Amino acid sequence: MATKEKTIDQEQYKWRVQRKKPKPAVLRNTIMAFLVGGLICTLGQGVLVFFQSLGMSMKEAAGPTASVMVFLGAFLTGLGVYDDIGKVAGAGSVVPITGFANSMVSPAMEFKREGFVTGVGARMFQVAGPVLVYSTVTSIVIGIVYWLTRLWEARL
Amino acid sequence: MQYLMAFLVGGAICAVGQLLMDLTSLTSAHILVLFVSVGAVLSGLGIYEQLVELGGAGATIPLTGFGHAIVSGVFEEIEAKGAVGILSGVFKNTSMGLAAAVFFGFVMSILFNPKG
Amino acid sequence: MTGSKKLGKQTYVFSRPLPILSTASVVGRKEGEGPLGEYFDEVITDPLFGEKSWEKAESKMVREAVDIALGKINASYGDLDFMFGGDLLNQLIASNFAARDLPVPFYGLFGACSTFTAALSLAGIALDGDFADKVLVTSSSHYQTAERQFRFPTELGVQRKPTAQWTVTGAGAAIIGSSGSGACLTCATVGRVVDMGITDANDMGSAMAPAATETIKQHFEDTGRTPDYYDVIATGDLGCLGKALAEEMLSELGYDMSKNYTDCGVIIFTPDQDVHAGGSGCGCSATVFAGYFYSSLLNGDYHKLLLVSTGALLSPTSTQQGESIPCIAHAVAIEKV
Numbered sequence: 278m279a280t281k282e283k284t285i286d287q288e289q290y291k292w293r294v295q296r297k298k299p300k301p302a303v304l305r306n307t308i309m310a311f312l313v314g315g316l317i318c319t320l321g322q323g324v325l326v327f328f329q330s331l332g333m334s335m336k337e338a339a340g341p342t343a344s345v346m347v348f349l350g351a352f353l354t355g356l357g358v359y360d361d362i363g364k365v366a367g368a369g370s371v372v373p374i375t376g377f378a379n380s381m382v383s384p385a386m387e388f389k390r391e392g393f394v395t396g397v398g399a400r401m402f403q404v405a406g407p408v409l410v411y412s413t414v415t416s417i418v419i420g421i422v423y424w425l426t427r428l429w430e431a432r433l
Numbered sequence: 434m435q436y437l438m439a440f441l442v443g444g445a446i447c448a449v450g451q452l453l454m455d456l457t458s459l460t461s462a463h464i465l466v467l468f469v470s471v472g473a474v475l476s477g478l479g480i481y482e483q484l485v486e487l488g489g490a491g492a493t494i495p496l497t498g499f500g501h502a503i504v505s506g507v508f509e510e511i512e513a514k515g516a517v518g519i520l521s522g523v524f525k526n527t528s529m530g531l532a533a534a535v536f537f538g539f540v541m542s543i544l545f546n547p548k549g
Numbered sequence: 550m551t552g553s554k555k556l557g558k559q560t561y562v563f564s565r566p567l568p569i570l571s572t573a574s575v576v577g578r579k580e581g582e583g584p585l586g587e588y589f590d591e592v593i594t595d596p597l598f599g600e601k602s603w604e605k606a607e608s609k610m611v612r613e614a615v616d617i618a619l620g621k622i623n624a625s626y627g628d629l630d631f632m633f634g635g636d637l638l639n640q641l642i643a644s645n646f647a648a649r650d651l652p653v654p655f656y657g658l659f660g661a662c663s664t665f666t667a668a669l670s671l672a673g674i675a676l677d678g679d680f681a682d683k684v685l686v687t688s689s690s691h692y693q694t695a696e697r698q699f700r701f702p703t704e705l706g707v708q709r710k711p712t713a714q715w716t717v718t719g720a721g722a723a724i725i726g727s728s729g730s731g732a733c734l735t736c737a738t739v740g741r742v743v744d745m746g747i748t749d750a751n752d753m754g755s756a757m758a759p760a761a762t763e764t765i766k767q768h769f770e771d772t773g774r775t776p777d778y779y780d781v782i783a784t785g786d787l788g789c790l791g792k793a794l795a796e797e798m799l800s801e802l803g804y805d806m807s808k809n810y811t812d813c814g815v816i817i818f819t820p821d822q823d824v825h826a827g828g829s830g831c832g833c834s835a836t837v838f839a840g841y842f843y844s845s846l847l848n849g850d851y852h853k854l855l856l857v858s859t860g861a862l863l864s865p866t867s868t869q870q871g872e873s874i875p876c877i878a879h880a881v882a883i884e885k886v
Binding site for chain 2: 367
């Protein structure tokens, strides 16, 4: 296509495809995502309660809990199980922090053959990198707003 | 009860992710970025803290909780140190999870090979 | 007189039938477990095929297919005048690295999944032009090498869309001679690049169906044939959705494909093999032809076959930049003479 504008033929073809295209089983997928995601979080709650029973506050226990869940996600990815869970659970295994670990281990492992620096080291952040970038930038902007609000309130 | 709430809140957050995946053309990478940012914004508005009180791990384990952890760290540091806290707070509450992710990620990718 | 072998706009009719002397197919385990499993020469159970990387394994599959095809007719590398081959990987590393070990003049081709019929038609042209006596064509694909290059790391927990296709792990080879009988190349219709504006890289079947439709229509217009001239018309890897779209568009153009139209990507797997819309990849039409169709031609189940391999000419870069997917299809007629 020389231009980005769609021709009439292309427009018609888009409709033809839309009509025939199989739709994802949204209801089933959503239920599975709910169940698996819920189970992972319930497991996380168990870990959290365990750390709290050691005398940590809820806030103190959050970091260790995240670490244990990250370990589980990384380990299951190494065993080759996490992608099978993902096929069924979809977002249910992507959104929890175990999925974040999966997104780091799977490319790192996959690109080991391209070397430990250019493969493992660089590729580990293929998905995790963008997550860190946007969470950091968003939070800093929110932090600036919060700081300015406090300054303004102090002047009043 | 807290387990049930963790299940319900966590499951609901994942279900929203699934709906976005199925009904839009967002990939899982887009979903993660979107969720972590939305979590940060909801945290800034003071909403996410209530969700954590309600759902416990159901709100902290999904990646939205990661955004919340960053923003809460930034706020705490701003309270304590002023403007410096905007930067120094970013990894305050998240350092452990991140360090674990990098370390375990590295170890697992050394120990295992992809099955394909 | 130039152009006398050209018929109509895009079809080249060879001055004599060019016999396919031998074929070979090497496939992965999933393909071996599929409905066509018994037709393949070799099924490898280990995706690494004893090598250190999947890319090396794909290359080895190509060499293996070449050796099997040569062995079937007791020929050696020295008997081959050309090799035309290709695959899906960047810079054609599977084919180029296989050709590194073969003392055969080599042209590397990229036509995405249309490579097999691109290679067959070029072999026909080289042989018909008396530039060669025996020509080798190969094409290959490998699930894991394609996944990591075009999509995600294989262990990433993602859910596939129902329109997604499963890249066939397989290498096909064929050796074509300059005269004789048997299953012969008789003509080829070379496709044009067609882009109907599909941007979804998870839906290659819809992207490629118009290219297949265009080439098949052109083949009928150029030759004056109708679909019932052939016992079977097989597209390369349109999958379930693409096949249905191509069939619908051709029927609107007045070509009834309902009786003898099939798609290699649809028949290589069964729906319960978790492949969604079907198989895809350079190895799809190559192994289905080299395995199933070639033996069906030899044993007389089919006499006339139109093989239309279809290729989606996208790259991860073009997808990320939001480009639509240009596609191509080449048709080759193979008839029992």
